[in-house]
Amino acid sequence: MTGDGKHKPIISQPDFLKESFVPSPIMRRENQLAEIKSALIPFVRMTRPTHIWITGPSGSGKTLMARHTMNFMGERHNVSTLYINCWEHCSLHSIMDKIMRDLRMLGAEKISTVFKLECFTRYLDKNFATLVLDEIDQLMPKDRNLILYNLCDMNKLSLVCISSSRNCFFTLDDRIRSRLNPKLIEVPYYTTEDLRHILRQRAEASLFPEAWDDSVIEKISALSRGDARVAIRTLWNAAVFAQNENCLEIKPLHLDKAWVSAKTIKKSVVLSALTIHHRLIHQIVAENAESGILSRPIWQLYLERCKRKKLQPVASRTFSLYLKQLMTKGLVRWERAAIKGNVRILRPAGNGNGNGFY
Ligand SMILES: Nc1ncnc2c1ncn2[C@@H]1O[C@H](COP(=O)(O)OP(=O)(O)O)[C@@H](O)[C@H]1O
Numbered sequence: 001m002t003g004d005g006k007h008k009p010i011i012s013q014p015d016f017l018k019e020s021f022v023p024s025p026i027m028r029r030e031n032q033l034a035e036i037k038s039a040l041i042p043f044v045r046m047t048r049p050t051h052i053w054i055t056g057p058s059g060s061g062k063t064l065m066a067r068h069t070m071n072f073m074g075e076r077h078n079v080s081t082l083y084i085n086c087w088e089h090c091s092l093h094s095i096m097d098k099i100m101r102d103l104r105m106l107g108a109e110k111i112s113t114v115f116k117l118e119c120f121t122r123y124l125d126k127n128f129a130t131l132v133l134d135e136i137d138q139l140m141p142k143d144r145n146l147i148l149y150n151l152c153d154m155n156k157l158s159l160v161c162i163s164s165s166r167n168c169f170f171t172l173d174d175r176i177r178s179r180l181n182p183k184l185i186e187v188p189y190y191t192t193e194d195l196r197h198i199l200r201q202r203a204e205a206s207l208f209p210e211a212w213d214d215s216v217i218e219k220i221s222a223l224s225r226g227d228a229r230v231a232i233r234t235l236w237n238a239a240v241f242a243q244n245e246n247c248l249e250i251k252p253l254h255l256d257k258a259w260v261s262a263k264t265i266k267k268s269v270v271l272s273a274l275t276i277h278h279r280l281i282h283q284i285v286a287e288n289a290e291s292g293i294l295s296r297p298i299w300q301l302y303l304e305r306c307k308r309k310k311l312q313p314v315a316s317r318t319f320s321l322y323l324k325q326l327m328t329k330g331l332v333r334w335e336r337a338a339i340k341g342n343v344r345i346l347r348p349a350g351n352g353n354g355n356g357f358y
């Protein structure tokens with residue numbers, strides 16, 4: 001109890017448990033970070049820009065490493081840094097628009113992508129830049145090739161591409177792959193020992209010292225199966241449960257509650273990061289879990305749902321991309337329907353029906 005009779009809270013710095021927080025130092029990725037930096041720095045010394053391609057499973061620190069590298073290049077080497085999440089910006093047009101706006105360039109409101117590419121080229125005559133293309137595997141192959149074709153030969157521009165699978169790099173158009181010729185950085189799952197260090201650093205920064213002990217770290221590290229996102233989310237959940245119950249410390253009961261299952265936590269994180277359209281599509285699939293739903297009716301249902309919600313529907317091509325993204329994220333699966341022809345039936349994947357996430 002505190003002097004005023006109220007229980008002491010558990011969480012002292014909630015911001016340090018947020019996904020976007022960039023801790024310092026970044027532990028257990030020292031080798032990969034050194035490799036990335038040594039590849040990017042020479043380009044500042046007037047050699048041809050080097051590009052990087054980072055691959056690795058979810059929660060292995062890819063985005064965090066990119067963010068850290070951006071800070072390093074910006075602060076130490078005075079390089080302009082740009083971050084694009086390809087979930088949100090899935091065409092060359094949209095990416096160039098974001099670049100123009102982030103660099104506060106005149107003419108950002110103009111529609112022509114060619115005009116924007118020319119402006120960016122002129123900007124790069126005088127400035128070095130590092131551009132992160134995160135989740136590049138979420139693009140349609142045609143868009144991915146077009147975007148890289150236009151950006152990979154720009155003077156003074158280094159690209160940092162991030163994908164969860166290596167396959168995405170190896171299925172690029174041959175000419176683009178050889179022109180890009182990136183340094184490949186593969187990041188593995190964290191070991192339980194790695195997660196112990198990462199979690200301890202977070203707990204020290206964000207929780208009151210009396211609120212946790214090593215048994216909390218030990219248990220979460222062992223359960224999280226190499227995924228730092230799941231580990232940190234579980235710590236956050238457990239801390240919130242303990243705080244809401246006015247407890248002085250995180251107890252095994254809170255950990256059990258927080259640990260619904262790694263899969264559910266993962267799904268909630270993935271779903272909460274999607275666009276409203278992805279969530280609508282997932283919701284429709286989840287509502288039809290028992291019978292499954294064919295791909296044609298789902299498009300009709302999606303249009304109806306958009307009308308009801310007064311939402312502008314996406315084009316059918318984008319709809320197909322979103323459906324594919326839900327499949328690669330493990331949220332929706334398909335099976336061949338027991339009728340003639342190449343008809344697919346869609347169902348929610350695993351145990352996730354998405355309840356509570358909308
Ligand atoms: N080495 C690390 N040290 C501290 N936090 C980490 C580390 N690796 C990952 N995290 C944290 O785990 C979460 C997921 O990491 P992220 O880089 O987004 O994973 P990925 O992009 O590979 O899916 C983020 O909150 C991030 O800050």
Ligand SMILES: [Mg+2]
Pocket residue numbers: 062063064134
């Ligand atoms: Mg990421």
